[in-house]
Amino acid sequence: MHPLHAEKETTNSDLNGADAPKSSDPIKYFPDWWDHLTRMGLGEITLRIASGLASLVLILIVVAVMGNLSPQSTPLAAGGAAQAAALPTATPTITMPAFTLPDTEVAINGVVRRTQLKTILPSRPRFEITQYEVQKGDTIFGIAEKFGLKPETILWGNYDILYDNPHFLQPGQVLNILPTDGLLYTWHEGDSLNKVAEFFKVKPEDIINWPGNHLDPAKLGDLSHPNIEAGTKIFVPGGRREFVTWSAPRITRQNPGVAKIMGPGACGVITEGAVGTGSFIWPTPSKWISGYDYSPSTNHYGIDIGGAIGVAIYAADNGVIVYAGWNDWGYGNVIVIDHGNGWQTLYAHLSQINVVCGQSVYQGDLIGLMGSTGRSSGPHLHFEMRHDVYGKVNPHDFLP
Secondary structure, three states, X not given: OOHHHHHHHHHHHHHHOXXXXXXXXOOOOHHHHHHHHHHOOOHHHHHHHHHHHHHHHHHHHHHHHHHHHOHHHOOOOOOOHHHHHHOOOOOOOOOOOOOOOOOOOEEEOOEEEOOOOOOOOOOOOOOOOEEEEOOOOOOHHHHHHHOOOOHHHHHHOOHHHHOOOHHHOOOOOEEEEOOOOEEEEEOOOOOOHHHHHHHXXXXXXXXXXXXXXXXXXXXXXXXOOOOOOXXXXXXXXXXXXXXXXXXXXXXXXXXXXXXXXXXXXXXXXXXXXXXXXXXXXXXXXXXXXXXXXXXXHHOEOEEEEEOXXXXXXXXXXXXXXXXXXXXXXXOEEEEEEEOOOOEEEEEEEEEEEOOOOOOEEOOOOEEEEEEOOOOOOOOEEEEEEEEOOOEEEOHHHOOO
């Protein structure tokens, strides 16, 4: 027999296991087994089975390891559900809030304190009267706003200085600044506290109980004749009164002499003259306001029209001159025209007067020149309009 055939037969015999020697080391003969399985066509299926078994073993190992690590994987002893019920339930997970650094506040004994560069004092009510020196450029409105008061309170607290006329305000004056809105009254011998309170539209208790007045109710006695020394300055909180006006009374053609109290510009007897049309024109070429506008709250019943010294002043409508000359109450050179139809116009602070008493003028006629005479802070025309029925009106409502 050819040696090759003999070797082949020997190998087949060994693989058939008829006379193959037995060995206790299977790994040593693993290549021969695998070759034999491959020849039989079982290699691929054997590999798949082996891979599946290996995966199953690996999964079992992982499950066993995880069971030992988890506190909830403790095996239950015999007794089943009874012992399971006795086991403690799982503790819920508590999520702590994120920690944040505190801001610049420093808490001391529970009180939060902030760093302040300056001390802020709370506003406190004021009960006493203080003083203020008027500065250049001040107005009644500006001073009132500075102290949180109404404009009329500045006038009512300083009648002896301003005489209810905002044009009397001058730099260097020392004004009374009242603690709140109201007015200042100088007590006279024989005054009745009840009457004084009634006149200023308040209650007697409002005056008595104001701390700054320093009035002791137990020492006042009869309120009709209270024990208040004459000349005492009494603050009337919330008090009001009518303004005293000095600009001009109603001057008629029939009685122009009523204006003598105003100054030497008052006229004598006047005959009839031109009558107005009832419509008005601006009394100056300019139409801008310089100074005070129409403001009843400051007793200013006209408008201050700006300009320069020497600017022409025109008659706003036809009429007759019933006042032409100086005014003693701060308006300087003044012209008043009676229009004969219930209307009257006034022109103040003039540098020149071009008309005379009793003269008839017509709308647009030159009657004078702008100036700054009297109590005036600069060149302007103070212009007023009065009606027999409506009184002093806002010129803006009637000028084109």
